[in-house]
Amino acid sequence: MRPPAEYYQRDRDRHPPALAPDYKTSVSRSPRFAPISLEQSVSEVTGPVFGHQDVGLLDHDLIRNYAQTGDPVGERIIVHGRVLDENARPVPQTLVEIWQANAGGRYRHKKDTYLAPIDPNFGGCGRTITDESGSFFFRTVKPGAYPWRNRVNDWRPAHIHFSVFGASFSQRLITQLYFEGDPLIPRCPIVQSLPDADAVDALTAKLDMNATIPLDTIAYRFDIVLRGRRSTLFENRLEGN
Amino acid sequence: MARELRETPSQTAGPYVHIGLAPGAAGFDIYDQELGWDIAGPNAKGMRMRVEGRVMDGTGSPVKDVLLEVWQANADGQYAHPEGGAVEDGFRGWGRVITDFETGAWAFNTIKPGSVAGRNGTVQAPHLNLWIVARGINLGLHTRMYFSDEAAANAADPVINLIEWESRRQTLIARCAEEDGQVIYRFDIHLQGPDETIFFDI
Numbered sequence: 001m002r003p004p005a006e007y008y009q010r011d012r013d014r015h016p017p018a019l020a021p022d023y024k025t026s027v028s029r030s031p032r033f034a035p036i037s038l039e040q041s042v043s044e045v046t047g048p049v050f051g052h053q054d055v056g057l058l059d060h061d062l063i064r065n066y067a068q069t070g071d072p073v074g075e076r077i078i079v080h081g082r083v084l085d086e087n088a089r090p091v092p093q094t095l096v097e098i099w100q101a102n103a104g105g106r107y108r109h110k111k112d113t114y115l116a117p118i119d120p121n122f123g124g125c126g127r128t129i130t131d132e133s134g135s136f137f138f139r140t141v142k143p144g145a146y147p148w149r150n151r152v153n154d155w156r157p158a159h160i161h162f163s164v165f166g167a168s169f170s171q172r173l174i175t176q177l178y179f180e181g182d183p184l185i186p187r188c189p190i191v192q193s194l195p196d197a198d199a200v201d202a203l204t205a206k207l208d209m210n211a212t213i214p215l216d217t218i219a220y221r222f223d224i225v226l227r228g229r230r231s232t233l234f235e236n237r238l239e240g241n
Numbered sequence: 242m243a244r245e246l247r248e249t250p251s252q253t254a255g256p257y258v259h260i261g262l263a264p265g266a267a268g269f270d271i272y273d274q275e276l277g278w279d280i281a282g283p284n285a286k287g288m289r290m291r292v293e294g295r296v297m298d299g300t301g302s303p304v305k306d307v308l309l310e311v312w313q314a315n316a317d318g319q320y321a322h323p324e325g326g327a328v329e330d331g332f333r334g335w336g337r338v339i340t341d342f343e344t345g346a347w348a349f350n351t352i353k354p355g356s357v358a359g360r361n362g363t364v365q366a367p368h369l370n371l372w373i374v375a376r377g378i379n380l381g382l383h384t385r386m387y388f389s390d391e392a393a394a395n396a397a398d399p400v401i402n403l404i405e406w407e408s409r410r411q412t413l414i415a416r417c418a419e420e421d422g423q424v425i426y427r428f429d430i431h432l433q434g435p436d437e438t439i440f441f442d443i
Contacts, residue, residue, distance in 0.1 A: 008244060009442075010248070010442060010443075011247060011248055012442070014247055014248050014250050015248075015250050015251045015379065015380045016250065016251065016252070016379035016380065017379065018378070018379055018380065020379060023253075023377070023379070025376050025377030026253075026377045026378070026379060027299075027377075028298040028299040028300055028302075028377070028432075028433060029298050029299070029304065029375065029376075029377035029378055029432050029433070030299075030377070030378075030379075030432070030433065031382070031432055031433055031437055031438075031440055032299075032433055032437060033409075033437055033439075033440075035382075035383075035440045035441055035442040036403060036404055036439055036440070036441050036442065037441070037442045038400060038403070038441045038442065038443045039360060040360075040443060041357070041358070041359050041360050041365060041400075042320060042324065042325055042326075042357060042358055043312070043314070043320070043357055043365065043368070043370050043385075044370075044443045045324060046312075046320040046322035046324055046325040047312060047322060047335070048312065048321070048322075048333060048334070048335035049321065049322060049323070049333075050276075054274065054276055056272060056273050056274070059272060065271060066271055084246060085246075086244045086245065086246050086247070086248060087243065087244065087245060087246075088245040088246050095276075097261055097262060098261065099257065099258070099260050099261025099262070107257045107260060108260055108269060109256075109257045109259065109260050109267065109269075110267075110268065110342075111256060111257070111306070111342065112256075112257060123260075123264075123269070123271045124260055125260050125261045125264055125271060127272075161252075161254065161255060161257075161258070161261055163254075163261060163262060168322075169312045169370055169372065169383075169443075170383075170443045172310070172372055172381060173248075173249060173251060173381070174251060174252070174253075174254045174258075174374055174381060175249055175250060175251050175252045176252040176253075176255075190252060190253060191252075193252075193379055194250055194252075195250075198247075199250040202247070202249055202250060203249070203250060203252065224249045225246045225247060225248050225249045226248065226249070227248055228244060228246075
């Protein structure tokens, strides 16, 4: 049997730099030294394994998973897509977690003091496990835009935070989904930390009328790509002997 | 096999990462089962330990909204993964922790891992793999935590030895202490500044 292959070197040009001065918090939280590049060992090519026993039946349904007296307020949406790797192969059985503000732009978090009200029927987080084709879907309400303390008049575009694992710790990724057509996208310093327009486009979910449920829920499509593995020919050995 | 697609770009986890990834720890009761609070499980072999510390920013202030994830081998140096070896029932080796919102202090309980196979027949000293996200961190930071009481193994460790600046190697070593019979390792992480922690591009 061939030994397990390494993951492709992370494409750092695809990601925001650690220091993005217009996103002010990054100034004191960005390392100044270059990271040390590591050839992967078993510590890097392994990672936590998840399964359906880790998630509950309603965890992926943010319209229902915290409802107390009825549905949450807001535009009903489906967010769906696939988790693939750089080789365009599906990443099955992996944990996808999301969190977001409610339709008014308020998080259910004690540090969020924005004046938009908490929605008693909306928690704002969900999770699911991808199927064999790497597919996932969530049902939720579209989050609202909200102001944040950066420059005086900065507003976050509507967004949903995504956390994805893949099959190894080296694939670990957190990102944000934005919505096609949102005029706040080009004004946001966090979005603008991305290196180019193609990277912004990759984080912009597209309206998907084919997945919409008529008279019920509108749909957006968002595919996620994690690092892929090299082929194993003539590799150095990751492990001994 | 070819590299056909580009990786999805990262964005900061932001200040409210807790409600997404550790809602129970943040005082928000939504899931029946919170993931990542029990790293080693009840049957784990090896020495129980507590790891505690803070993450400091470039001004020397604690980062109070950080989330850390841990990935570690068991006491035999095996990972709970199809390519990682065989582990005892209930050992996952993965966990996550958030800080006290007032002080920035974090802590988790686990077992001390064993030495792990390295590349090309080398041996890696016992270590925890850590991943750090927070508001202001645009791409999650990978680092490792080694143990002060493993001086000989650390001296031979192929990763520590990659670090050209010997003075910076100590940023990866947790200090061992004992309190009330419990083994505690203290590990502060500095995002920036004279004691900046070594981070890895893995």
